[in-house]
Amino acid sequence: GQQVMQIPQYQHVQEGEDFTTYCNSSTTLSNIQWYKQRPGGHPVFLIQLVKSGEVKKQKRLTFQFGEAKKNSSLHITATQTTDVGTYFCAGPAGANNLFFGTGTRLTVIP
Amino acid sequence: EAGVAQSPRYKIIEKRQSVAFWCNPISGHATLYWYQQILGQGPKLLIQFQNNGVVDDSQLPKDRFSAERLKGVDSTLKIQPAKLEDSAVYLCASSPGSRNNQPQHFGDGTRLSIL
Numbered sequence: 001g002q003q004v005m006q007i008p009q010y011q012h013v014q015e016g017e018d019f020t021t022y023c024n025s026s027t028t029l030s031n032i033q034w035y036k037q038r039p040g041g042h043p044v045f046l047i048q049l050v051k052s053g054e055v056k057k058q059k060r061l062t063f064q065f066g067e068a069k070k071n072s073s074l075h076i077t078a079t080q081t082t083d084v085g086t087y088f089c090a091g092p093a094g095a096n097n098l099f100f101g102t103g104t105r106l107t108v109i110p
Numbered sequence: 111e112a113g114v115a116q117s118p119r120y121k122i123i124e125k126r127q128s129v130a131f132w133c134n135p136i137s138g139h140a141t142l143y144w145y146q147q148i149l150g151q152g153p154k155l156l157i158q159f160q161n162n163g164v165v166d167d168s169q170l171p172k173d174r175f176s177a178e179r180l181k182g183v184d185s186t187l188k189i190q191p192a193k194l195e196d197s198a199v200y201l202c203a204s205s206p207g208s209r210n211n212q213p214q215h216f217g218d219g220t221r222l223s224i225l
Contacts (some may be wrong), residue, residue: 026124030210030211031210031211033213042201042216042217042219043153043201043203043214043216044216045213045214045215048211048213050211051136087153088153090152092210092211093137093155093210094166094210094211095210096158096165096166096208096209096210097143097155097158097165097166097210098155098210098214099155100152100153100154101152102151102152103151103152
């Protein structure tokens with residue numbers, strides 16, 4: 001079945017350091033979505049990538065979709081305490097729904 | 111726009127009891143999802159509705175879980191009887207359409223604890 005693996009599972013950074021999480025699939029993905037879940041909160045949609053090699057930026061966040069559309073990454077520049085949470089990638093599971101990755105839990109130390 | 115509404119926020123029951131959760135999606139969203147999120151894991155899809163029809167319930171443990179969306183708007187998810195391994199957060203999400211390229215909007219979830 002569809003699986004989307006994320007690494008690392010946990011990441012602790014000092015405030016101001018950069019952070020990257022990686023998402024890998026064994027199969028080609030038609031699209032990939034990224035969500036952020038704050039501690040005690042619910043997943044919030046961040047972005048969707050569709051094209052091979054696509055790069056999108058949201059302020060300090062940079063999202064990339066691999067050329068083969070089997071992997072993706074989220075990079076945060078100069079982390080802030082507001083970036084704390086778990087970041088999930090989600091790939092298509094069939095035509096109609098998503099399979100969420102295992103997530104990367106980010107802790108930012110002030 | 112108002113977000114996805116869920117109730118209750120928290121529920122504590124003993125094993126073998128029954129429990130029900132309610133969800134009201136964003137107005138106009140045809141697709142509704144129920145997810146189970148176990149601590150430290152990503153959301154796992156239980157069931158997906160398109161209006162009042164089931165699109166995917168392949169991962170719903172049908173011997174104890176049931177869900178309905180009778181009028182194509184709000185939905186209920188029931189567990190009967192509950193087991194210890196059902197302790198999790200139950201998230202409801204909605205999206206305008208049913209395709210996998212639609213962003214999903216999540217409610218705050220119901221945190222279920224089984225004693």
